[in-house]
Amino acid sequence: MIARLYAIATAVAVLTAPLALVWFPLSQIPRQQHSIDDRLEQFGSAARNRLLSHFLRAGVPYPPARIVLVGLKEERRLQIYAPGRDGTLRFVTDHRIVAAAGGPGPKLRAGDRQVPEGRYRLRYLNPNSAAYVSLMIGYPNAFDKARAQRDGRTRLGGDIVIHGPTAGTAGCLALGADGVEEIFTLVADTGVANTEIVIAPRDLRSQKPPADDAASEWTRALYARIAHKLAKLPAPES
Numbered sequence: 001m002i003a004r005l006y007a008i009a010t011a012v013a014v015l016t017a018p019l020a021l022v023w024f025p026l027s028q029i030p031r032q033q034h035s036i037d038d039r040l041e042q043f044g045s046a047a048r049n050r051l052l053s054h055f056l057r058a059g060v061p062y063p064p065a066r067i068v069l070v071g072l073k074e075e076r077r078l079q080i081y082a083p084g085r086d087g088t089l090r091f092v093t094d095h096r097i098v099a100a101a102g103g104p105g106p107k108l109r110a111g112d113r114q115v116p117e118g119r120y121r122l123r124y125l126n127p128n129s130a131a132y133v134s135l136m137i138g139y140p141n142a143f144d145k146a147r148a149q150r151d152g153r154t155r156l157g158g159d160i161v162i163h164g165p166t167a168g169t170a171g172c173l174a175l176g177a178d179g180v181e182e183i184f185t186l187v188a189d190t191g192v193a194n195t196e197i198v199i200a201p202r203d204l205r206s207q208k209p210p211a212d213d214a215a216s217e218w219t220r221a222l223y224a225r226i227a228h229k230l231a232k233l234p235a236p237e238s
Contacts, residue, residue, distance in 0.1 A: 017049055032128065036188055039127040047185035050178065054093035059084050063189035067196070069162075070233065071173055073100060074202035078162070078173060080186070081233050091236045095179035099169045104201035104210035106222060107139065108148075110157030113170045115199060118143060118222060119229055122195045125188060132164030132177065133184045137197060143225070147218045162197075173199075200226045205235050 008230050032072075034042075048062070054202040055062040064082035068089060116139040123136040139160040140148070143216035148156055162173045164180040175183065187195050201210050204227040 011044065021075050026060070034127040036127050037127055039133055040185060040188060043181045044185045044188075047178075047181045048189070051093075051182055051186060054080075055082070058082075058090045058092045060090055060092055061085065063186070065190075067186060067190050068193040068233065069183070069195065069197040070230065071162075071197060072096065072134040072203050073097075073104065073117075073200065076100070078175065078179070078183070079233075080183075080237065089233055091223075091234055094236065095182070097173050098165060098176055099174035100172070101168075101170050102183070106144070106219065107157060107171060109153060110155045112157070115171055115173060116140070116144070116160055117199050117201055119225065120166070120197050120199070122187065122192045122197060124192060125184060125186075126161070129163050129176065130164070131169075132168035133180055134161040134163035134172075135183060135187060136161050137199075143222070147222075150218070198226060198229050200230065203230070205230050205233075 003029065052062055053169060054063070060082045061084075066083065067079060068081040070081065076097040077094045078097055080092040081089045082092055084090050100115050102112070105114060106118065107114040107116040116137070118139075118141060120141055121138040123138050126134045137160045139158060140156045144156060148154070157171065162169050162175065162180065162183060163169070164174070165176055166174060201223075209227075211222040
């Protein structure tokens, strides 16, 4: 009933405001109501079976104590790192990013369609996303807010998520169905509070930062922070 009323309200808004761009964040559009447990009952076992082979090969117990996700915009990969029994972070596996708007460079404001760059915590899992299921990224973080205040920028945007396949995306990272099921299940089993995501313009372990942003003092500081974190993570073997 709620979804039906929402659809009617949306249609009215579009018809009565033909010159305005009506856009609703993917994470906020009501869908059929599922709980996280419902979703894990739906696809959790199959996702864990796929994950377990990678965790066994990496020598990492499942579920891990914590997770570091690495989103590489240029390479279109979302990498998974987790600690082995000795506490050392190891590469487990990765997934192809099937869609991501924008290009290199951090997100600066609402509507710029940029995927953020930096180190973020996850806020929550959404089992009722418009794009299947999603994971809310904690953008903007304290670094983003401090730099925006210094620059005099406001309206930084938000609702940045990792989500399932969809026709389009703006500032988010879209994975295939199997990929988002595995990430959703992995984070549900490990805990949102134990998950960090690092988003970089490219793999700064082996490449220089984008030249277009080299003159920006705060972007240089941002890339130094990202590079410092990535340097602690082993690159996947070729």
